[in-house]
Amino acid sequence: MKILIVEDDALHRAYLHEAVSTALPECEMVIEAEDGNAGETLARTHGSAHIVMDLQMNMRNGIEAARTIWKERPETCILFWSNYSDEAYVRGVSRIVPDGAAYGYVLKSASDERLKLALRSIFIENQCVIDREVRGVQQKSLGQVSGFSDTEYEILVDIALGLTDRTIAKRRNLSLRSVQNRLQQLYDKLEVYQTGTIGQDDGINLRARAVAVAFLRKLLNYSALERAEAELQEWLKRD
Amino acid sequence: MKILIVEDDALHRAYLHEAVSTALPECEMVIEAEDGNAGETLARTHGSAHIVMDLQMNMRNGIEAARTIWKERPETCILFWSNYSDEAYVRGVSRIVPDGAAYGYVLKSASDERLKLALRSIFIENQCVIDREVRGVQQKSLGQVSGFSDTEYEILVDIALGLTDRTIAKRRNLSLRSVQNRLQQLYDKLEVYQTGTIGQDDGINLRARAVAVAFLRKLLNYSALERAEAELQEWLKRD
DNA sequence: CCTCGTCTTGCGCGAACCCGCATCTTTGAT
DNA sequence: ATCAAAGATGCGGGTTCGCGCAAGACGAGG
Numbered sequence: 001m002k003i004l005i006v007e008d009d010a011l012h013r014a015y016l017h018e019a020v021s022t023a024l025p026e027c028e029m030v031i032e033a034e035d036g037n038a039g040e041t042l043a044r045t046h047g048s049a050h051i052v053m054d055l056q057m058n059m060r061n062g063i064e065a066a067r068t069i070w071k072e073r074p075e076t077c078i079l080f081w082s083n084y085s086d087e088a089y090v091r092g093v094s095r096i097v098p099d100g101a102a103y104g105y106v107l108k109s110a111s112d113e114r115l116k117l118a119l120r121s122i123f124i125e126n127q128c129v130i131d132r133e134v135r136g137v138q139q140k141s142l143g144q145v146s147g148f149s150d151t152e153y154e155i156l157v158d159i160a161l162g163l164t165d166r167t168i169a170k171r172r173n174l175s176l177r178s179v180q181n182r183l184q185q186l187y188d189k190l191e192v193y194q195t196g197t198i199g200q201d202d203g204i205n206l207r208a209r210a211v212a213v214a215f216l217r218k219l220l221n222y223s224a225l226e227r228a229e230a231e232l233q234e235w236l237k238r239d
Numbered sequence: 240m241k242i243l244i245v246e247d248d249a250l251h252r253a254y255l256h257e258a259v260s261t262a263l264p265e266c267e268m269v270i271e272a273e274d275g276n277a278g279e280t281l282a283r284t285h286g287s288a289h290i291v292m293d294l295q296m297n298m299r300n301g302i303e304a305a306r307t308i309w310k311e312r313p314e315t316c317i318l319f320w321s322n323y324s325d326e327a328y329v330r331g332v333s334r335i336v337p338d339g340a341a342y343g344y345v346l347k348s349a350s351d352e353r354l355k356l357a358l359r360s361i362f363i364e365n366q367c368v369i370d371r372e373v374r375g376v377q378q379k380s381l382g383q384v385s386g387f388s389d390t391e392y393e394i395l396v397d398i399a400l401g402l403t404d405r406t407i408a409k410r411r412n413l414s415l416r417s418v419q420n421r422l423q424q425l426y427d428k429l430e431v432y433q434t435g436t437i438g439q440d441d442g443i444n445l446r447a448r449a450v451a452v453a454f455l456r457k458l459l460n461y462s463a464l465e466r467a468e469a470e471l472q473e474w475l476k477r478d
Numbered sequence: 479c480c481t482c483g484t485c486t487t488g489c490g491c492g493a494a495c496c497c498g499c500a501t502c503t504t505t506g507a508t
Numbered sequence: 509a510t511c512a513a514a515g516a517t518g519c520g521g522g523t524t525c526g527c528g529c530a531a532g533a534c535g536a537g538g
Contacts, residue, residue, distance in 0.1 A: 162449070164442035166442050176517085177516070204402065205525090206496070225451065404525070420485080
């Protein structure tokens with residue numbers, strides 16, 4: 001059994017290496033990559049089926065890397081090991097995991113024990129292991145309680161990228177009015193509205209405010225934006 | 240000599256502890272805090288004058304913590320130890336460092352050597368030590384080359400928060416038109432403009448787009464937004 | 479003192495945005 | 509098949525935005 005570690009922080013990489021070695025004595029080879037790109041190529045050349053991957057890396061983030069890896073080999077087992085449980089990450093991950101693939105999501109703040117347990121569960125038992133905290137975010141994200149549907153999320157991303165209503169309509173194949181309706185729902189769910197009375201006391205640009213709130217709530221984050229921007233550029237080309 | 244370490248990642252904290260001990264044998268006490276709040280109180284109770292601080296922590300970020308610490312004791316020496324050199328961080332730090340205070344900014348990717356050297360330079364020689372890469376960002380930020388003046392930056396933050404032109408005008412004590420002029424400069428510098436012809440091909444909401452670009456360029460990031468939001472709430476109260 | 483460049487402010491207009499009201503389609507459950 | 513809830517689209521109008529045009533304000537230099 002070979003295990004590939006993709007993590008840009010040297011300290012964490014070393015720690016992971018150590019953890020893997022002790023938790024999985026049956027593993028006869030540990031490979032390390034220090035960014036997403038290297039991770040992809042190493043996964044390809046070594047045909048690794050077992051990967052521990054950091055999200056948020058400078059060169060190419062974990063989600064991107066995981067996506068291409070899974071695209072080539074959907075049966076790969078990936079354990080995501082991240083600092084945060086931002087809804088943006090959680091959503092990003094669950095959007096790309098192939099049907100039936102085993103994956104895990106544990107936080108860096110987890111104990112030694114938990115990490116090692118997760119390693120065994122995933123790579124030996126082929127079981128999904130999602131950190132309790134992450135699970136919470138996931139639940140909230142999918143359930144209706146302050147949860148955002150995929151279509152709402154798309155619209156959110158679009159306004160965050162700076163598209164106009166009309167452009168969004170074209171991109172998502174909707175009428176102008178429909179887009180605006182969705183925006184309305186968004187504003188609702190984000191609790192973004194004109195404070196105070198109609199007076200000119202404090203005005204808010206709902207569309208911009210919504211983006212700000214989404215960021216503050218970690219519904220969006222840098223990597224989500226980066227990803228969305230890439231998709232946007234692609235869309236701009238072929239149309 | 241006592242040294243306070245403020246860092247939320249256990250691994251990095253241990254590493255720092257080790258580095259401090261070996262680089263500064265004259266240091267007879269090392270204290271650790273695992274978030275900004277704890278850092279502040281420990282700094283207060285221990286009267287620490289030498290601090291190593293992480294930026295981006297969950298509970299209370301390093302810039303906030305440093306600000307209150309410096310407010311109470313401007314002669315404190317602080318070494319910032321961060322993963323990134325986002326312009327938002329660099330600007331944030333240099334905005335709060337008191338006149339004549341010694342501080343440092345080294346990246347986590349720096350070598351062991353460099354870290355230890357920085358530790359000695361700052362805490363023994365009382366010298367500022369800014370990582371080369373950070374220096375570059377700083378330069379670019381202050382110089383005119385694609386640099387943003389403080390006033391422009393303020394406006395940028397305001398639109399990112401979702402304020403309307405009128406509200407910004409009130410907040411910054413400017414006329415409506417002046418705000419719009421500044422926005423124009425911003426759009427210029429961020430190279431945000433309507434692509435293509437006037438046709439309904441692809442429309443862009445300049446104000447939202449500007450924010451997106453600023454994020455992608457790391458002119459803004461989560462902690463900058465968080466900070467700005469706090470200031471905004473404060474302003475909303477007393478007016 | 480005059481002049482030039484930068485900054486501020488006002489006016490005005492076309493485009494985009496926010497949104498209530500009122501029709502159709504879907505979609506799903508009975 | 510039927511009925512209801514959810515979603516899509518049109519219409520219309522009140523606001524805000526993006527921005528060209530032009531008239532003061534102010535410091536630097538001749």
